[in-house]
Amino acid sequence: MLFSQLEPRTARTTGEVVRFALWPIAVMTVLHRVFIKAINGYITDDFAPVYKASLAFLNHREVYTTNFDYVDPHYLYPPSGTLLIAPLALIDPEKSRWLFILINAVAILIAWYLLLRLFKLGMSSIAAPILLLAMFSSETVTNTLVFTNINGCVLLAEVAFIMLLLQRRDLWAGVALGLTLAVKPILAPLLLIALARGQWKVFITAIGVPVALTAIAWPLSKDPMDFVKYTLPYLAESRDYFNSAIVGNGEYYGLPTGLTWLIRVLLGIAVLASLWLLYRYYREDELFFVATASGVLLTAQFLIGSLGQMYYSMMLFPLLLTVVLRNSVLRNWPAWLAIYGFMSYDSWLSTRFLTEGRAAEYLKTTFGWSLLLIVIACVLVDRYLSARREGRLDQGIDPAFLLPAQHDRKERISVEP
Known part of the structure; x- marks a missing residue:
């Protein structure tokens, strides 16, 4: 009886x-990345300048002493960001780094869980271990x-x-965004989504939080x-x-x-076309539009x-x-070829094909991002042209097989004798 209770359940x-199959693989991958690869570290160390700046801030010494002539990781956070991360220097560097690794790993795990909830996917779904x-x-x-x-x-x-934002809790949405803006402006473009949706209160806290933190830190x-x-002039420059x-x-x-500049302008036009079509035809489909x-x-x-770093x-x-989502723009193979370019951990450096391997390694992210934007623009423009040709723009630009009327008609035909 005891052994029968311990017997692993067989999939049906x-x-x-x-x-x-995937849950144990996923869990072991998480443990390996956090406790082996991350703890082992690498020659690139983004944490060292952060710890050094935090320690200098706590001891009221100069923080912005980086020599930008070198290519080592630099400290680039504004005073508001320094204020937020300064507690890291209250303990010794090694334990502080381990703690920061753990904080980020936990943050990623929480983001994973929230993403599942956002898309109405349960922990028992196959999406959970896959993601x-x-x-x-x-x-x-x-x-x-x-x-x-x-x-x-x-x-x-x-x-x-x-x-x-989707729950219309605008002030709290602004707080979440404002905390990141206090450290680095990487998510600043998301304010355009709040603007497009008319959620003006987001701006109060998104701008107010970094301003308040700056006032304290200055x-x-x-x-x-x-x-x-x-630092600001350096951030405004591009580097090779x-x-x-x-x-x-x-x-x-x-x-x-x-x-x-020509490449940037052409891709910028593709981006504007995608954003216009998303706003014009999908803003009522809130999750799809925002994501x-x-x-x-x-x-x-x-x-x-x-x-842009990978x-x-x-x-x-x-x-x-x-x-x-059924109307996703990513349900095609070119999109996932693009995603491979900027998500894969594969290295394309080759000891046999040195020049070609180096080019593939250095350009895969750029090509991946470019292809993703091109695919999204092509899918949306094709949907628009098809809907216009078929005279159904008033119903949106989703593919015809996704339209309720078409779906209901097929349902009726299938049950008729």
Whole structure:
């Protein structure tokens, strides 16, 4: 009797087989990424300058002393961000780094759970282990933990912002976004979604939180003006190293400035077309609109802006999960070829094909982001043209097989004798 109770349950359906197979793989992958790869670390260390700046802030010493002539990770957070992360320096560097890894891992796990809830997916669904495994197998989560930066917390804030925005809890949505803006402006484009939806109260706290934190941090900082004099100009520049944005790769490979701008403008037009069609025909489909538009805006920022690093792709998880929606723009193979480009942990560096391997490694993220924006624009434009040709723009631009009337008609035909 005892052994029969301990016997593992045998799967009886395909869904159960998938869950039983993927849950242990997903859990072990999480443990490996957090306690082995992240603790081991790597030559790239985003945490060291953060800890050094936090310690300097707590001891009222100069914080902004980075030499930008070197390519080592720099400290780039404003005084408001320094204030938020300063408690990290209350303990020794090694334990502080471990704590920061754990904080980010927990933030990613909470974001994973909230994403499942956002898309009405339960813990018993096959999506739960698939998403968990996909997240912790990706380059963006792996290197966020290994390099030890704050992106996991930013992802959690992004998911919280989307959920609160959809629930019309505008002030709290602004708080979630404002906390990230106090550290880094990576999610600033999401304010355009609040603007498009007329949720003006978001701006009160989204702007008020970083302003208030800056007001507190400024007199406590030894050299706050140095952030304005030296760090801000550096942030406004593009660089030709560790930069997957078009301008970064353009400078690295010596492309003519005019060609770089032409590529950026053409992709910008594709982005504007996508955003217009999403706003014009999908803003009432709130989850699809917010999740898809946020992904388009953030991808455009990474690709067309001055700086885009591969692990920024973590902020695209809400967009990727729209694949479970019937009208998703990601239900095609080119979209997932693009996603492979910026999510895969594979290295394409080759000891046999040095030049080709290096080019594939350095350009895969840029090509992935570019292809994603092109695919989304093509899907939406094709839907629009098809709907206009068929004279059903008044019903939206979803494919005909998704329209309620068509679906109901098929249902009636199928039950008629």
